[in-house]
Amino acid sequence: MSIRIGILGYGNLGKGVESAIRQNPDMELKAVFTRRDPKSVQVRTEGVSVLSADALETMQDEIDVLILCGGSATDLPVQTPRYASLYNVVDSFDTHARIPEHFDNVDKAAKAGGKIGIISCGWDPGMFSLNRLYANCILPEGKDYTFWGKGVSQGHSDAVRRIEGVKDARQYTIPVPEALEAVRNGENPELTTRQKHTRECFVVAKEGADLSRIEEEIKTMPNYFSDYDTTVHFITEEEMKRDHSGLPHGGCVIRTGKTGFSKEHGHVIEYNLKLESNPEFTGSVIAAYARAAYRMNREGMSGCKTVFDIAPAYLSSMSGEEIRAHLL
Amino acid sequence: MSIRIGILGYGNLGKGVESAIRQNPDMELKAVFTRRDPKSVQVRTEGVSVLSADALETMQDEIDVLILCGGSATDLPVQTPRYASLYNVVDSFDTHARIPEHFDNVDKAAKAGGKIGIISCGWDPGMFSLNRLYANCILPEGKDYTFWGKGVSQGHSDAVRRIEGVKDARQYTIPVPEALEAVRNGENPELTTRQKHTRECFVVAKEGADLSRIEEEIKTMPNYFSDYDTTVHFITEEEMKRDHSGLPHGGCVIRTGKTGFSKEHGHVIEYNLKLESNPEFTGSVIAAYARAAYRMNREGMSGCKTVFDIAPAYLSSMSGEEIRAHLL
Numbered sequence: 001m002s003i004r005i006g007i008l009g010y011g012n013l014g015k016g017v018e019s020a021i022r023q024n025p026d027m028e029l030k031a032v033f034t035r036r037d038p039k040s041v042q043v044r045t046e047g048v049s050v051l052s053a054d055a056l057e058t059m060q061d062e063i064d065v066l067i068l069c070g071g072s073a074t075d076l077p078v079q080t081p082r083y084a085s086l087y088n089v090v091d092s093f094d095t096h097a098r099i100p101e102h103f104d105n106v107d108k109a110a111k112a113g114g115k116i117g118i119i120s121c122g123w124d125p126g127m128f129s130l131n132r133l134y135a136n137c138i139l140p141e142g143k144d145y146t147f148w149g150k151g152v153s154q155g156h157s158d159a160v161r162r163i164e165g166v167k168d169a170r171q172y173t174i175p176v177p178e179a180l181e182a183v184r185n186g187e188n189p190e191l192t193t194r195q196k197h198t199r200e201c202f203v204v205a206k207e208g209a210d211l212s213r214i215e216e217e218i219k220t221m222p223n224y225f226s227d228y229d230t231t232v233h234f235i236t237e238e239e240m241k242r243d244h245s246g247l248p249h250g251g252c253v254i255r256t257g258k259t260g261f262s263k264e265h266g267h268v269i270e271y272n273l274k275l276e277s278n279p280e281f282t283g284s285v286i287a288a289y290a291r292a293a294y295r296m297n298r299e300g301m302s303g304c305k306t307v308f309d310i311a312p313a314y315l316s317s318m319s320g321e322e323i324r325a326h327l328l
Numbered sequence: 329m330s331i332r333i334g335i336l337g338y339g340n341l342g343k344g345v346e347s348a349i350r351q352n353p354d355m356e357l358k359a360v361f362t363r364r365d366p367k368s369v370q371v372r373t374e375g376v377s378v379l380s381a382d383a384l385e386t387m388q389d390e391i392d393v394l395i396l397c398g399g400s401a402t403d404l405p406v407q408t409p410r411y412a413s414l415y416n417v418v419d420s421f422d423t424h425a426r427i428p429e430h431f432d433n434v435d436k437a438a439k440a441g442g443k444i445g446i447i448s449c450g451w452d453p454g455m456f457s458l459n460r461l462y463a464n465c466i467l468p469e470g471k472d473y474t475f476w477g478k479g480v481s482q483g484h485s486d487a488v489r490r491i492e493g494v495k496d497a498r499q500y501t502i503p504v505p506e507a508l509e510a511v512r513n514g515e516n517p518e519l520t521t522r523q524k525h526t527r528e529c530f531v532v533a534k535e536g537a538d539l540s541r542i543e544e545e546i547k548t549m550p551n552y553f554s555d556y557d558t559t560v561h562f563i564t565e566e567e568m569k570r571d572h573s574g575l576p577h578g579g580c581v582i583r584t585g586k587t588g589f590s591k592e593h594g595h596v597i598e599y600n601l602k603l604e605s606n607p608e609f610t611g612s613v614i615a616a617y618a619r620a621a622y623r624m625n626r627e628g629m630s631g632c633k634t635v636f637d638i639a640p641a642y643l644s645s646m647s648g649e650e651i652r653a654h655l656l
Contacts, residue, residue, distance in 0.1 A: 019589050023468045044589055099652055125656045127462065130640060131599075132655045134455070137616040137643035138609070140351045186602075259612055261347050261372055265604035271459075272600065274514075276593035281466070284587055288465040308644075308651055312458055313636040315465040323636055324427055327460045328453045 002028035003294045004062060005287075006087070008053060008079065009069035010034055010041050012247065013092065016283025017067050018045055024287055026317045030063055031055075060086055065290040067091075081105040084304070085113035088293040090286050092122040099125075107304035116293040117304045122282040123273060124148070128253045130307045131271035135255035139267060142257025145183045147175035147196065151249025151278065159224045160201055163217050165209030168237065170244040172200045175251070186256050186266045199230040202244055204237050249278035288315040330356035331622045332390060333615075334415070336381060336407065337397035338362055338369050340575065341420065344611025345395050346373055352615055354645045358391055359383075388414055393618040395419075409433040412632070413441035416621040418614050420450040427453075435632035444621040445632045450610040451601060452476070456581045458635045459599035463583035467595060470585025473511045475503035475524065479577025479606065487552045488529055491545050493537030496565065498572040500528045503579070514584050514594045527558040530572055532565050577606035616643040 005021055007014045010032050021029045022045065031051050032043050038050040056066070066087040068079050072095045080091045084106050093102050102119060110117035120126065124146070132144055153173050160169035179196050182189045189195075201218055205211055215232045218225055235243075252272040259265050275281045289307070292314035296305070316323055333349055335342045338360050349357045350373065359377050362369050366378040384394070394415040396407050400423045408419045412434050421430050430447055438445035448454065452474070460472055481501050488497035507524050510517045517523075529546055533539055543560045546553055563571075580600040587593050603609045617635070620642035624633070644651055 016587075019587060022589070023587070096656070099656055100649065103652060120656055127466075129656045130462075133640050133644060133651060134458075136655065137619075137640075138455075138612050184602075259344075259347060259351070259605060259608040261350070265608055267604060267609055268600075268602040270598075270600040272596075272598040274512075274596040276595060277587060280587040280593055281595055284466050291465075306652060306656060308641040308648070308656070309639050311637050311639045312461050312465075316461060316636075320636070321428065323461060324431060324634060327464065328424070328427055328448055328457045328634060328636070 002026055003291060004028055004030040004064045005290060006031050006033060006056070006059070006063040006066045007069055008033040008056070008066060008083070009075070010043065010050075011069060012279035013283060014067075014069035015044070016277065016279035016281070017069060017286055018043065018283070019280055020284040020287035021045075023284070024291070024317070027287065027291070031059075033066075056083065056086070063087055064294050065090065067286055067290060077102060077105070080117060080119060081109040084109040084115055084117035086115070087113075088116045088290075088297050090118040090121050090290050090293055092126070092282060092286060093119050094122070094125055096125075103304050103306070111303045114297075114302045116297045116302060118289050118293050118306070118310070119304060120306055121286050121289045123275075123285060124251070126282075126285055126307055127273070128251070128271070131253045131269075132255070133308055135253070135257075135269045135271075139255055139257030139259070139269065141263065142255050142267075143188050145191075145254045145256075146251065147180055147183075147254075148251035149173035149175055149197065149249065151251070151275070152244075152247050154247075156199065156201075156224055159221060160203060160218055163214055165206050165214050166203055167206045168204040168240055170202045170240065172202075174198045174200060180252075183254050183256065184268060184270065186268055188256055193227045194229060197228060199225060199228045201230065201232045202235050202240060203232060204240050205234055246276065247278045248276050249281075250274045291315060291317065330354055331619060332356055332358040332392045333618060334359050334361060334384070334387070334391040334394040335397055336361045336384070336394060336411070337403070338371065338378075339397060340607035341611060342395075342397040343372070344605065344607035344609070345397060345614055346371065346611070347608060348612040348615035349373075351612070352619070352645070355615065355619070359387075361394075384411060384414070391415055392622050393418065395614055395618060405430060405433070408445060408447060409437040412437040412443055412445035414443070415441075416444045416618075416625050418446040418449050418618050418621055420454070420610060420614060421447045422450070422453055424453070431632050431634070439631045442625075442630045444625045444630060446617050446621050446634070446638070447632060448634055449614050449617045451603075451613060452579070454610075454613055454635055455601070456579070456599070459581045459597075460583070461636055463581070463585075463597040463599075467583055467585030467587070467597065469591065470583050470595075471516050473519075473582045473584075474579065475508055475511075475582075476579035477501040477503050477525065477577065479579070479603070480572075480575050482575075484527065484529075484552055487549060488531060488546055491542055493534050493542050494531055495534045496532040496568055498530045498568065500530075502526045502528060508580075511582050511584065512596060512598065514596055516584055521555045522557060525556060527553060527556045529558065529560045530563050530568060531560060532568050533562055574604065575606045576604050577609075578602045619643060619645065 156171035434445040484499035
């Protein structure tokens with residue numbers, strides 16, 4: 001019997017989860033739920049119905065795991081605790097400062113409902129977090145580095161789009177090659193924000209807009225750009241569509257550390273991702289953790305979990321014997 | 329209260345575990361056990377006694393986790409099941425074909441004794457296995473690659489040392505840079521053994537030995553060298569000592585795969601290790617898993633476990649709240 005999945009929210013991430021489910025033969029997409037008019041949403045998987053989010057109040061017998069694909073700012077803080085009392089759920093909550101509060105809310109709801117609620121699942125937080133934990137446990141004396149990119153930051157692209165005179169924009173976060181190399185060489189550099197990443201913006205300006213004013217506003221924007229070296233390119237709408245319609249991303253987590261009686265030996269642990277589609281990769285991580293939520297709940301577990309709390313074997317559709325034989 | 333560790337076997341790995349324990353403030357090395365005359369073994373940690381392996385029959389109240397540092401060929405198949413009924417144990421068993429049998433033997437013994445027995449712990453098997461599993465679960469449609477090196481292979485060094493006329497030898501396994509690059513570029517190459525790694529040998533010959541006969545014997549040795557492009561350098565004893573006394577190693581596990589409704593997006597997941605001391609790094613992984621064995625057993629669990637069965641949080645001395653706050 002397949003694991004029956006529901007998706008709430010059909011944006012980029014919801015679509016990424018949808019295509020990941022097709023690659024996992026033990027899973028089946030049961031329905032997509034939306035707060036929009038269901039008739040206005042067209043999903044790609046044949047035979048899958050689009051339902052109003054209200055229908056979730058009564059579908060516990062038809063959905064094994066509900067995947068929450070809303071935003072971290074306002075959707076997930078409400079949705080995840082709400083649905084964790086009714087369903088096993090997985091979200092990709094990424095507002096770091098609010099994780100403790102979110103964890104507690106989801107934990108209470110999931111325990112009350114006897115369900116599993118997995119939060120902050122994806123690649124960062126998610127696979128990057130896991131690799132930070134493993135590397136810290138192996139090398140207690142060392143230093144952590146996280147580099148993001150080259151990839152599109154949606155938050156930064158949105159910030160540029162809000163500037164007057166900007167019609168469209170795409171922002172790439174790019175690690176500084178010299179910084180990366182120094183870290184990989186075990187030089188343990190202390191790096192400022194500016195030394196770690198540069199930012200590159202591609203902007204379509206409205207007709208007659210003052211380009212130098214736009215460029216200045218981008219480069220001096222606090223929090224988003226002022227601490228970075230930023231390059232701005234003005235391009236046409238056609239160039240934007242042709243060259244910048246994807247959502248690639250990636251990056252790496254590196255820990256360098258010492259071992260030995262006199263700390264005489266250095267080690268470098270690196271986890272590196274190169275992703276042509278950020279939402280599809282995130283959706284693929286979430287699909288694997290949906291399997292874990294289902295299996296852990298079938299074993300009688302409940303409550304809020306993160307990637308730290310989940311034994312890796314739960315992610316696999318293979319048996320213990322099979323993974324020991326093929327992957328150990 | 330510290331986790332009290334015992335080490336059985338004081339070779340390179342035993343020494344690596346000893347120095348790892350010093351870097352984990354919640355652990356204490358209680359004793360080193362040996363099958364040699366204990367008086368002949370000098371350990372580096374002050375105040376730690378060296379005892380005969382026989383003493384292990386009666387020390388259950390003094391040791392929380394026993395780390396087995398013997399060899400996979402003949403020591404561990406006997407030792408791990410034997411001591412898993414008396415202690416929580418961790419080993420680094422790496423004879424791949426015999427893992428199912430070893431798992432079953434350790435599982436029976438550990439369950440009978442109410443203990444945890446962790447097998448095949450280190451970096452390969454160990455961290456590399458974990459990364460193969462995670463990457464396979466995230467990208468169900470893809471291809472796995474493992475490259476080893478640059479690093480010293482002890483088995484291959486020993487094989488060269490057994491050749492007549494050879495006084496000492498060191499063998500380095502080296503990934504072929506072009507193969508690595510093709511994999512990282514997502515080209516999904518099909519690679520033969522020869523295309524993935526080369527082998528480089530440094531040999532000290534006995535006086536008067538026939539160097540070209542030695543070189544020929546190395547390069548044509550079945551299993552070890554005949555399927556590889558091998559380079560042989562004859563060096564002096566002084567050069568061997570000066571340039572080749574370390575035990576560096578490392579390598580990487582890469583999975584490339586596709587996502588999307590039409591498999592239109594490619595992804596590359598890479599886990600990469602650069603290690604100046606193979607036994608110290610392996611010992612550091614084992615120390616973290618010793619903590620997991622102790623904590624899982626305190627929660628009432630028993631039986632044989634591999635890295636696949638252990639939730640990452642068990643490896644850390646920090647609380648769930650702390651790891652969520654600092655590493656998620």
